[in-house]
Amino acid sequence: MTISLPASIEETAALLSSGAYVADRSLATVLFLALKMGRPLFLEGEAGVGKTEIAKVLASALGRKLIRLQCYEGLDTAAAVYEWNYQAQMIEIRLAEAQGVEDRHVLAKDVFDDRFLIRRPLLQALEPDVNGPPVLLIDELDRTDEPFEAYLLEVLSDFQITIPEIGTIKTAEPPIVIVTSNRTREIHDALKRRCLYHWVDYPDAERELEIVRLKAPDAAEDLSRQIVSFVQALRERDLYKQPGIAETLDWANALTQLNAVSLNESNINDTLGTLLKYQDDIAQVRGSDAAQILDELKTAAE
Amino acid sequence: MTESSGHIAENIAHFARVLRRAGVPVGPRQVLDAIEAVQAAGIRSESDLYWALHTTLIHTQDMREIFNQAFHVFWRDPRMLERMMAMMLPELTTPPEEPEEQTSRRLAEALLNQETAPRQNPEPDIEIDARETMSAAEILRTKDFEQMSAAEIAEARKALSRLHLQHDRVLTRRTHPSSRGSLIDMRASLRASLRGGDIIPLKRRERRHRPPPLVVLCDISGSMSVYARTFLHFLHALSNDRHRVHTFLFGTRLTHVSRQLRHKDIDEALSAVSNTVEDWDGGTRIGETLRRFNVDWSRRVLGQGATVLLVTDGLDRDGAEGLEPEIARLHRASRRLIWLNPLLRYDAFEPKALGIRTMLPHVDEFRPVHNMASLEDLVASLNAPERKWPTAA
Numbered sequence: 001m002t003i004s005l006p007a008s009i010e011e012t013a014a015l016l017s018s019g020a021y022v023a024d025r026s027l028a029t030v031l032f033l034a035l036k037m038g039r040p041l042f043l044e045g046e047a048g049v050g051k052t053e054i055a056k057v058l059a060s061a062l063g064r065k066l067i068r069l070q071c072y073e074g075l076d077t078a079a080a081v082y083e084w085n086y087q088a089q090m091i092e093i094r095l096a097e098a099q100g101v102e103d104r105h106v107l108a109k110d111v112f113d114d115r116f117l118i119r120r121p122l123l124q125a126l127e128p129d130v131n132g133p134p135v136l137l138i139d140e141l142d143r144t145d146e147p148f149e150a151y152l153l154e155v156l157s158d159f160q161i162t163i164p165e166i167g168t169i170k171t172a173e174p175p176i177v178i179v180t181s182n183r184t185r186e187i188h189d190a191l192k193r194r195c196l197y198h199w200v201d202y203p204d205a206e207r208e209l210e211i212v213r214l215k216a217p218d219a220a221e222d223l224s225r226q227i228v229s230f231v232q233a234l235r236e237r238d239l240y241k242q243p244g245i246a247e248t249l250d251w252a253n254a255l256t257q258l259n260a261v262s263l264n265e266s267n268i269n270d271t272l273g274t275l276l277k278y279q280d281d282i283a284q285v286r287g288s289d290a291a292q293i294l295d296e297l298k299t300a301a302e
Numbered sequence: 303m304t305e306s307s308g309h310i311a312e313n314i315a316h317f318a319r320v321l322r323r324a325g326v327p328v329g330p331r332q333v334l335d336a337i338e339a340v341q342a343a344g345i346r347s348e349s350d351l352y353w354a355l356h357t358t359l360i361h362t363q364d365m366r367e368i369f370n371q372a373f374h375v376f377w378r379d380p381r382m383l384e385r386m387m388a389m390m391l392p393e394l395t396t397p398p399e400e401p402e403e404q405t406s407r408r409l410a411e412a413l414l415n416q417e418t419a420p421r422q423n424p425e426p427d428i429e430i431d432a433r434e435t436m437s438a439a440e441i442l443r444t445k446d447f448e449q450m451s452a453a454e455i456a457e458a459r460k461a462l463s464r465l466h467l468q469h470d471r472v473l474t475r476r477t478h479p480s481s482r483g484s485l486i487d488m489r490a491s492l493r494a495s496l497r498g499g500d501i502i503p504l505k506r507r508e509r510r511h512r513p514p515p516l517v518v519l520c521d522i523s524g525s526m527s528v529y530a531r532t533f534l535h536f537l538h539a540l541s542n543d544r545h546r547v548h549t550f551l552f553g554t555r556l557t558h559v560s561r562q563l564r565h566k567d568i569d570e571a572l573s574a575v576s577n578t579v580e581d582w583d584g585g586t587r588i589g590e591t592l593r594r595f596n597v598d599w600s601r602r603v604l605g606q607g608a609t610v611l612l613v614t615d616g617l618d619r620d621g622a623e624g625l626e627p628e629i630a631r632l633h634r635a636s637r638r639l640i641w642l643n644p645l646l647r648y649d650a651f652e653p654k655a656l657g658i659r660t661m662l663p664h665v666d667e668f669r670p671v672h673n674m675a676s677l678e679d680l681v682a683s684l685n686a687p688e689r690k691w692p693t694a695a
Binding site: 072073074076084086089090093104107108111142145147182183184185186238239240280 | 474488491495496502597603606627631
């Protein structure tokens with residue numbers, strides 16, 4: 001059975017929250033548009049703001065298959081699109097020769113048969129599925145190189161893949177495509193132009209608190225509030241890497257494990273490694289910023 | 303008719319010479335084409351002439367602007383153009399050495415000022431004063447680049463032709479077919495086997511090389527201005543020669559100018575740069591600008607094994623405050639960090655300034671950059687196979 005796509009922005013937001021994803025209006029809007037227009041959604045943002053999570057939640061909420069392509073340098077068609085099963089092909093050739101098949105054309109036709117095709121994520125995404133077209137997550141596209149981006153152009157605009165030995169494979173129903181990038185380099189405009197673009201920002205305090213309540217339910221309410229205020233204040237500081245939502249949740253879980261009921265200087269210092277991942281940042285915050293932010297929080301609370 | 307067409311031909315040839323001097327590549331073939339085109343079209347209006355010349359003399363979009371300007375000046379009054387050219391493109395007899403005053407100023411800063419600086423530092427009032435003068439000295443103005451002289455054009459051209467960094471390459475994880483490669487290309491081997499014979503001929507692949515990204519951080523403060531200008535020509539050539547060149551200029555703030563420098567025409571590129579940059583000839587805050595680079599840019603441009611060229615004299619108005627952790631971080635984030643320092647031209651140079659002493663331990667290479675010869679050395683160094691260089695001068 002196919003779950004139908006949301007018909008409005010409100011429904012999109014509801015769909016995401018049914019999958020325990022707290023989205024703001026702008027994200028729900030672009031996601032709705034991407035689904036409605038059948039265009040890939042290009043999500044860019046700092047690490048740990050929940051870009052990948054969107055695809056996962058979307059797949060599970062819609063009951064679709066999630067196909068994930070993790071990008072890395074040197075990613076090529078053999079790993080991303082398809083590959084021939086060479087060993088099986090070689091055996092096929094030997095068998096055919098043993099049976100006395102002489103015609104090379106017949107042999108070539110047999111060898112480049114569907115049976116010997118190993119399907120990689122991009123090709124899998126074009127296959128029909130009983131639950132409706134799958135969600136294709138192309139994760140961290142910035143890690144791969146320009147040639148692969150160029151290859152993606154055909155896939156993302158026409159949803160078709162050309163295999164020289166077989167021909168062009170098309171799909172009647174294009175997959176839902178989510179592309180993410182951490183912006184460790186700029187992705188070419190040609191690719192971005194084929195997608196709807198959205199910059200995923202850090203959440204505001206209200207939304208972040210909602211996320212913490214949802215994802216770290218064991219943390220005491222007061223503690224969650226303090227954690228969110230502290231992290232929000234920390235993002236105002238001049239740090240190399242500001243903590244993402246993933247770090248906030250890690251921190252909340254760490255503090256809960258330590259049975260903390262509220263923030264104080266010592267438990268902050270003990271658990272700072274879950275929140276900040278650069279030594280310089282940790283040194284800066286541990287030194288003075290932590291105490292300062294705590295003071296501010298206390299004054300604000302009074 | 304013959305007389306008048308002869309006159310036109312002469313003028314067109316003259317116009318072509320003017321364009322050539324302004325940096326537009328116009329060959330004799332194009333001049334002949336232009337004459338033929340103008341005669342074929344017949345000159346009824348200025349616009350006809352304009353497009354006839356444009357279509358024959360200009361072949362890249364980038365040259366359109368300079369053509370446009372030259373056209374309108376020239377065809378109104380060729381003599382005036384002569385005069386204009388004389389002003390715009392002076393045949394500068396710039397001495398290779400810079401004026402005495404400049405030299406002594408930089409020398410003084412490098413060799414003397416830093417010795418007095420520590421004595422000033424303990425007095426907080428003076429330190430605050432120094433900061434204020436620095437911000438006052440941050441001259442927020444659009445600096446109009448002198449148009450290049452013919453001699454400089456020639457020089458830049460020569461630099462351009464030398465700037466093919468052929469061997470500055472890193473191994474990628476991508477492969478390409480190669481008869482002697484170490485990897486076996488199963489797909490090609492299988493295809494080859496289908497062509498017949500009992501033996502499967504093994505086809506091979508090998509890993510591909512490609513130039514790494516190049517990130518340039520160039521100091522444009524007062525003490526560097528003479529060199530920065532020359533160096534911009536070099537950077538322009540580099541930006542047009544290879545992919546993935548990211549250029550940043552800094553004085554008291556960091557400005558990203560890669561896109562401006564990618565313009566084919568050097569004059570347009572430089573004027574775009576000077577429109578973007580706001581802190582020409584001001585002070586330097588190396589620590590602060592490096593921090594801005596590290597925080598805002600390093601993750602975006604240093605990702606794929608970048609070579610970093612840091613062009614600065616290392617004379618820091620902030621007294622090297624906050625410089626150490628930033629230069630160390632830059633060093634850790636880049637595959638190869640090369641420091642180009644024009645002060646190295648002086649034999650008497652010793653790394654006395656605090657900024658210089660702070661930065662020295664954190665660079666892979668330390669070399670001069672003050673004339674064409676040193677730029678050639680740099681190119682040679684980038685071309686050389688990668689190895690660790692002694693860090694001390």
